Amino acid sequence: MNIQEFLTIFISAVFVYNVILSRFLGLCSFIAISKETKPALAMSSAVMFVIVMSSMITWFVYRFLLLPFNLGYLRTISFILVIATFVQLVEMIIRKLSPQLYRTFGIYLPLITVNCAVLGVAVLNIDMFFINGKAVAGSFYYSVFQGLCVGLGYTLAMLLMSGIRERLELCNVPQVFKDFPLAFVIASILGLSFMGFSGFKF
């Protein structure tokens, strides 16, 4: 475990392999909720929180339940169940503790269960930080940090996109391109600029 490794994870998760613009995870929510900046920010913070927590939980589930009992093939089922239960729990807790917070991002929480970014990061962590059925040194910290960075990447893409789409409201675009099609074209141009971070491998 060293600082360099953390830096690599940060750069690759936020910029080079941006969760939305180059891995296409969480694309549905990205297109649907990026019309205005405020809900976009609320959704992003909810996603970031859930990704970090679920990275932690799935690491424990994989390391202490699935690996010792040789149940690696149950990964998909157990992870999605754990994530769904966790999201439900968070929703209940928030509703009880802080109605204010619940109004800001409570309605987005159920959506996050089927957000592929959450499950995607969990699976990615296992693929990257468990080699031949053994956890690499410091894999827990790497997993959580990667979760955090992916969340940051999601927030970055969401903020950029919502800012652009807010301005587009005032523009005169062709009728057939309104909403979804134009959002994809913009995402594509954003993606082009993010390709610059990977240094154009030919």
Added chain:
Amino acid sequence: MKDLIKEFAKGIIKENPTFVLALGLCPTLAVSVSVANAMGMGIAATFVLLGSSLIISLIRDFIPDKIRIPCYIVIIATFVTITELCMKAYSPALDRSLGIYVPLIVVNCIVLGRAEAFACKNNLARSFFDGLGMGLGFTLALILISAIREFLGSGQILGHTLVKGFEPVFVFGMPSGALLVIGLLLGLFNLLKDKRV
């Protein structure tokens, strides 16, 4: 019988999951680099869709309403695991190139969407044909996108060169090319819909 054919046919054009309902876009974009990948993903997703529609429509009367979503997810995840294991055993190369997008079929909105909107309200035969039609519509959409991307991005389709001396446009093999292709295709479909009306 006519009714069943209608359930089957609607998924292909009229309610195409990708272009009309805009569901399940993440895997569509990620695996559409080549036609071979797209076919693999299409078949896998169709199998999961078909299996989960069948089981859900069979036990729809026993599932309590309050916990139906977790129940659906467990059923879907079971079929995804079956697919994953089969793919690992019979075509490891395809499994490697699809990567994490195979387990991610679980959170593909088409599968859960059909379970929630159709299979839990309809009988076995109708759910079967609905699942088959939706799966086929998804596969066809994937093949269309991947054919455009593979041709423009590498000048080939399924490894065969179509036009001699065609200079490949590198960006269409990259993520941003995928977003551009689907954006333009959605625009085109909107245009066609406007024309018809």
